[in-house]
Amino acid sequence: MSTGATAAGTDAGTDATGPFGSLREQLRGAATAFAGGPGAVPGILSGMVDDVDRALREELEIFPVCHHSPASALAMARRLREKRPKVVYMELCEDLAPLLDELRNCRLPVALQAYAGDLDGFPDGAGPLSVIAPITETSAEYQAIAYALETPGVELVLVDRSVDHLFQWELPAPDGSAPDASDPGASGAGAPAASAAPGEATAHEESAGLHGDAVGVELGELRPRFAELEEHLLHHGKVRHWSEWWDQYVEQPLAGAGYDTYRQVMVLIGSLFRRLAPSDGDRLSRDEDRERYMWTRIRAHLARTGGDPAECMYVCGAFHAASRVEEFGLAAPETGWEIGPATATEWLYGLIPSSHSAIEAQFGLAGGSVSISAATWEKQVSAGGAVPFRLKGQRTGKGGAGTGKAKGAGRARAAAAPAGVTDRLSEFLSSPPAAGDLDESELLGWCVDIVRLARRNGYTSSTADAIAVFETSILLAGIRGRARPTPYDFQDAAITCIEKDTVPGRRDVRHLCEILLGGDRIGEVGYSAMPPLARDVFDRLAPLGIGPSKRTVRRVLLDLKADPELEPCSRLLWRLSRLLRGGAVRPITGSLELGERSTQESWDVSLGRDQRPLIELGYEGVTVEQVLEQRLRRSAWEPKATAATALAAIEDAICYLDNPRFTDELGARAVELLAAERTVDDAPEVLRRFRRLLAYYRAGNSALPRWCESFVTAGYAHYCTLLPGSFTDEHTGVRQVAAMLGFLFTLENMALSLGCDRTQLELAVKQSHPEAPAKVALLWAAQAQLGVVTRDRLRARCAELLDNPLVVPAFPQYLSGFVQALSPAPSLAPFVVEVMSDAFARLPDQVLLPWLPTLITTLREHAQEMVPVLIREAGRTFPASLPAVDAWVPPWAAEPEPVRPAAPAAPAGPVADLLAGNPAACDAVAALLGCDGGWPAAGEPGGAAAGPSAHREAAGLLARHPAAAAAAAELVAGAGARA
Template sequence: MEAEAAEREAFAAYGQRLTAGEGGFFFFPIRHHSPACALHLTAALAEIGPRAIVLEMPADFAALLPLLSHPEIRLPIAIVSVADGERASDERLPVGYWPFSATSPEWAALRLAGERGCPVVFADQESGARLAAARQEKATEEGEEQASGEEATAPALLTDEGQLAYSCYAEGLVKRLGVRDFNEVWDRLFESRAAEKDWRGFFRDVGIHCALSRLATPVAAIAADDTLSREICMRAAMAKAALSPGEGPIAVVTGGFHTPALIDPPAEENRTEAGGPSLAAPAVRTKSYLIRYTHDHLDRINGYGAGMPSPHWYERLLGRVGEGHDDPFTEAAADVVLALAERLRRDRPNFMPPLPSLAATVAQARALADLRGLPGPGRAEIIDAARSCLVKGEDPRDQSPLIEVLLTELAGEGIGEVPRGAGAPPLVEAVRNRARALGFRIDDGTERNRLLDIHRKPRHLAASRFLHVMVLLGTGFGRCMRGPDWVGGTATDVLFEEWTYRWSPAVESRLVALSIDGDTVERAADAVLSRSVEALGQEGKARNALAAIRLLLIAGQAGLAGACGGLMAAIGPAVAADPDFGRVALCLSMLDNLRRGRKILGFAGMAGPDALRLAAYRRAIDLLPTLEGAREEDVPRYVEALATLNEIAEAGAAAGDGDERLDLDLLDEGISALLDGDLAPRAAGAVAAIAHMSGRVSAAALATCIIGPLQFGVGDPPARVEPLTGLLAVQPALLKRTPALLEGLDAVLAGFDEADFIAVLAPLRLAFTALAPDETDALAAVIADTKGSALDLAPRFSGGPSEAGMLANARLNATLAELMRADGLAAWLEEPAS
């Protein structure tokens, strides 16, 4: 008991020291984006009148201090730190954010310093050093593996305070108070005190809480990242601030986790500071800019231990406390409920609750606060009251649509504003102006839809190209949900594109990172396109025509056809050198897509694409002999390529006067040379089908080629069906149009006993999947007509057994029939005489 009492006294003494002016320093431990910290810090700084403020922010951000005092700034905003000069890989530009919200204690300190003319010393390591340390730490955690996707390119959050939010001490408090997470702990312990006047008592308790969090964190964990080296910089900044002229103390405003190491430096301070961190990564050279930030992103970063959730709620609370209301918490809660009602009335009228339920929500939130010993309802009380009073008849395990709207209202959808001339590079403003001119709404962070009539409306085509160029730039501004896919060759006849888009800090920071490439969208896109071409060579794909053509189509969609001369010049030699028939046929297919979409893609009137298409066509024909002796695993791909080549050749031979025609005779001669070759059965069937269409193989010979292996083959059932599979892959209509072939196939199948038919059924089904639904119906009608049967194609039932189930049932039926014959019941299996 005595030890516990002594420990409590020691912590109380520590808390008192923070604001006692010890050594001329006042220490203010904060949590980023905490309105209670911001309010109490404002009161404290106004009272003590510091001669300098030491602020936990990267030292290189000091150059932006004059811009941060600009009167036209509208929060939230952020400082973004971008690597300078690392252009080898667009997707790996290290970027760091320092967000400011209306509730940021740092923002309150900066504003007060500006009003009083008080110097501010930014005390943290430069952002480049922090980004390098974050990269090194991530590499250590992941070993040599490369991060992929969005996580690999996600900017670092320079306001990370995960050690405070996820410490063992924080977890213990969550369990002890019986709450859901650390955010609710913080609200109960500290945000509930936002309206109090005792700033000394507030920072005393925050400091003790943060000191306990640090004590509960293993020393090895603290030493594993850049915490210790950052604290060395903070102590150096304190020493620098102490030299400031004038009267008054020094205010030290840092994350609460660092405060114990600042007020009581470690014993080995001199040795550590003299030598510095022994394993520190080389700092990344950076430039910093002001960008717009959003409520949505402020809400999201809470999941990374870098802020507080529901920023719009805390802004409301800050405003109500600042107005001096007797019960600011209930006033702010009522504001939220009324705003929720307005939002539901506008967007989700089916979920609009009656007025008594809205009033009951505010009353219950107030009652919950009383029950929990709080001065007024907070975020958790509002959500709990809404679940109780507004959500009816829904499974509580599922997220209610109404609660989703409430969470959106608590988070907010606003976007900040950075005035022109406030440090943003010209590219950002150029893109914003272009977006506004094309009808995109970018004044908030809301995700919106846009339907574009790209073929008939020039402004819509310009908007489509803008969206595609933003995709090429890697901004994440828009995502195409529906529209023609010129790369894959699907839905190319669709007249509309449907997009979702949203302006976000990620968009702006990416544009800042690309600002070294130019001050217009076109110049930045040209630079990214050039780097993409260079990357093909660095990745060993310099002679990969497929990758180059894909990039050409992407550039065309982005409106960059005029900048693709060098890319087209590289494609021709790459196609000519490619030894793979399947890959060249795919190149031909993509170049044919480009020809059909040349107007939309911006290549109309350019001779280059037609010349490339013709070169790819001739190269594919030159590679036809490689079908002989092809590896077994390559045969399906080659047959598919042969089908593509045949389809494009037939269409190209019938092209109009304005198009470059393809010489079908070249294909016929190449196919003729393969007729006597050593081909795999599937390839032989495909070659025979094309040769029959050109008149080089008769119907009888075609039937022999296709049906012979099926009737007389001795191999596995799939191998016997392979020639038919090849025919259907390249010319599926032949079966319907060639009576000799259809009759011969029907006769062979009719001659199979049940066991043989079941054996070939699966490969037959696979072969016939090459037919489109209308082709299947047409073939079925022809077969029904030859059988003298009336065909009814109406569906008999929805759904049905799987293929495996049908085969199992057929085998079971055959087994049952054998058992019945063995029991002398064969007569039961005979069909009754009609």
């Protein structure tokens, strides 16, 4: 706990004089009597009074607020109409000021946003950085903004630290990590994102994430930072969560209070939470630095403009109004504290939609609390509690405020602060709660409406349930010590009486109550307030009837054959579906892949409702095509990029962009990354994607790009170099080695035509000496593919494995290697079926049965994608019917028929006829050559129907020496002619 009591003695106004002297002495006496003697409690209580006195004595009027507080907004509207200040200083990031005028074109709630993707001056890995500051109609800051922008001669000055300084202070970690969302200080002025109380369900969960992971900044975070204090307040206040406690004990009493009372109570609460805040963290020191920053900016502005402090107002959170830093106030001495320079980071600014549930999720508020605050604000304004300010042209949501009558102005003047400081705290703290009358008509309306709404959502509610909710609400309010039922009492009563034990539909009763009390309003950014990219998207999608004001999901049907002019819209939708998250543009039917394009498409488009992703896309570029190209280039050039990443970027560039130059640039990057890789972890992905790209280019009947040829040659050399080491590296899987071989074998012809040497692959295979069974089988398959090992030799090796009982348990690993080999060597599919069938046939049951689960799990783990290929081959090999199995003989087991040598064919033609007609001459030549034998008998091959005895050797001799036979025939023919 902070030892704020020790500092209280040094605060101004600690004597018994002044407007708060009597209150200070009463609190000291009560605390001393309660504690049984002097201690820290009296000092804390009196210090709180000192903080109030100090804030109210400041020359510059300080207006303390709490975020999204109707009481603060009401008091702000009244005070602004009374004082009419010329300068309004406000606690909000100073560099967000140019966005405020764009609020005219929006429907609240929206959030001011600053975003930076490329960081310069921040730790590595800290980005991207994003800050949001939500604005609602029920907030005091909106009243101040509307007053300043709509009143001539009024200047609005934002004095809080810039977004750049915010992250400079929030990112001091030496490891460069981004601020932790669980750190209470990470959300600046706002509380951290947290869940609601146990059993609380945030309404409209789909809109609760509108802020994403952005750091939230709110004007006036006011919540105990001492967990035990909050628990104590909730327990004794008989409430479940902080939002309900604040509504009962602060909002309702201050809604109609005078300005002095409001101001003093808010500073008192801020002082209490500040003095009881833990002092063992950096958050308090950051808060103090923020206060130094704001007061430094205020003094510098007054010195530069020469303004009169009496005509100025400083709007800040009540926590900062009770500041005790030396730089507090216009008369503070110079302490030498200076504001450091900003980094070189370029920040992008804009507006994004917000919602009540998103604000609740961002700042740890109970579900429905912002909706209840909005309902309270509208009720007070309708009753004439104040005349609110509104920006001209501001679009309002359902039930928007702003209908207050002129009588509110009279009340505001009556409640205005007098010239001097008067003690209003004593009266406020000693007075009992006002006994407000029960508004039966309002409560009855709630009860009837909730029953009607419940019936529409599947509940079996009736009039009796409405009566029960009415009576239970009054009962709960009495138990909790409330003068009249609050929306929280009504909500609990409705859950008890209607929901009971089951929820028939998607919405529970708590959600229905939130809808009844105002619902989860989702803001909308107007067309003119959007970045150029978002406006360009809506302009290009105008032929489809898609605009920023369409708040529903629109089903778009495209028939590109009938309406070819819609082709640009279709291309834009595909690009948006690739870039946007959250399903704002979602294809229902149709596809866009390499070489494929649907002619009929249907889309679900909700760009008007889900504006945030599109608006944030505008921070990255001017057009969708530019952003997509930047993202693809960033993914291919990031430090951890691989060849597979670059190939994926090439696929997207071909599908979504019509830019061959950019595709060639990505291809060159893919070649560079492949040559630089030292591992083969991505080899399967590289092979799959490159095969698909080759098929696309070849199907287009066009020449391959130069980068494809370079990729093949670089990959061939790269994988040949890494192949021996991958076979022996135990960290390299079988799938990776099989993918390398697949690249080498399937692209071998192309690589050789481009100048690669096959000897390099043969040497790589020879140098590979794996030990793992699966890799051994893979190596055998590679050797068979290269022709180094015959199919018979592979059969012999597998037979040796099955004959060795020590190797049989590991045989599934060999099989998985063979199955993986089907990718680089698909011709081995029959052999793999043969090996597996042989194993099932030869192994005995006592070995085969324990072996089967291992085989199945091994194939599923290591060769799952190749098992279908194996099954198809088995289907072609085995018989299709069961009766045929008994008579079926495997093709590898059938004995081949003996091959008989064919008899030499007798020569035919004119030469053969001449020799057959002169057998004596032939016999004489044969005798000279030393050949004995006769002519074939009639009916024998080569014989005549009737002729001399056969002489097979002579016939064979003539067949072997046709040139000599032809020369002899010419001589015989010449001699016959001369005769």
